[in-house]
Amino acid sequence: MKIFVGITDGGWCDFLRDGSYTEVNFWKPSGKPFKAISKGELFLFKLKASRGHMIVGGGFFEEYRLMSVDWAWRAFECENGAHNLAELCERIGKYRVNSTLNIVDSQIGCIMLSDVFWLDEKDWFLAPGNWNAIVTGKTFDTDDQGSSDDCKWLYDQIKARLSGKELFSEQSPEDLILPISSGYTIGTAKHRIGQGVFSVRVADAYHHRCAITGERTMPVLQAAHIKPVSNNGPYSVPNGMLLRSDIHTLFDWGYITVTDDLRVEVSGRLHDDWKNGKEYYAFHGKKLAVIPDLVALRPALEYLDWHHEHVFRG
DSSP: OEEEEEEEOHHHHHHHHTSOOSEEEEEESSOOOOOSSOTTOEEEEEEOGGGTTEEEEEEEEEEEEEEEHHHHHHHHGGGGSSSSHHHHHHHHHTTOSOTTSOGGGSEEEEEEEEEEEEOOGGGOEEOSSOOTTOSSEEEEETTOTTTHHHHHHHHHHHHHHTTTSOOSOSOOTTOOEEEOGGGOEEEOSOOOOOHHHHHHHHHHHTTTSOTTTOOOOGGGEEEEESSOGGGTOOSSGGGEEEEEHHHHHHHHHTSEEEOTTSBEEEOTHHHHHHSOOHHHHTTTTOBOSOOOSSGGGSOOHHHHHHHHHHTOOO
């Protein structure tokens, strides 16, 4: 088992602690890769020396991506730890040597975390070890003789403080548990992601192109749910498609759907209701322009059938 303790910007922390975010983007101002821990392992937030090196919360590592600031904002919005894009750029600029760069178009390292939790201030605790020469963070590993005891101690501190709270979520029917040395265990089950991670994964699956039109202009592309979250649709790629914003709207309103054989179907109601729609009828009957390479990531029949039955204005 590994645990990463990341040095955390106080403003980022304070902003997110006041919200009810289940996922966050722990961004890095540079694009340096992050390989310290694997998917599902703990990432803890440690404040800087000015605030006592205290550990205040954490989350579970999902994945790392190099993304433009603009795309990171559109995917995660306030889960970046800022009220708006301008504030996010300002935060990033504080850590950049070259302040003349166009920050919006520049790239940042995005460490995406799910099932984020925050400790009550009375439960904050001091991070182990000497942090004077550490700039970004430190990995603790039960397989590393030098940090094994500290890793187990960290795990115990978090487990004790979250006693009675759901730390590991959405476990499989088999209730998978990974045993480690000295009787320690940590869940290997999937954790709850939200719209941010969902958007990134859907965009990757569709090669950053609209599934129906093939459009590549990212500012107008959106990760659409086939079965909405409000109707218990999951944040999973098979329940999503990357769509141009106008196509997304028509899909949500039921004027467009996708059949089980991945063909576009445009409702006759589009013309009846709006006396228009010639551009969209051109896609009727055509196969999706972009389909994920992996079969497991393609639109699932159960969600397509739900959309056709409950949303499409056939």
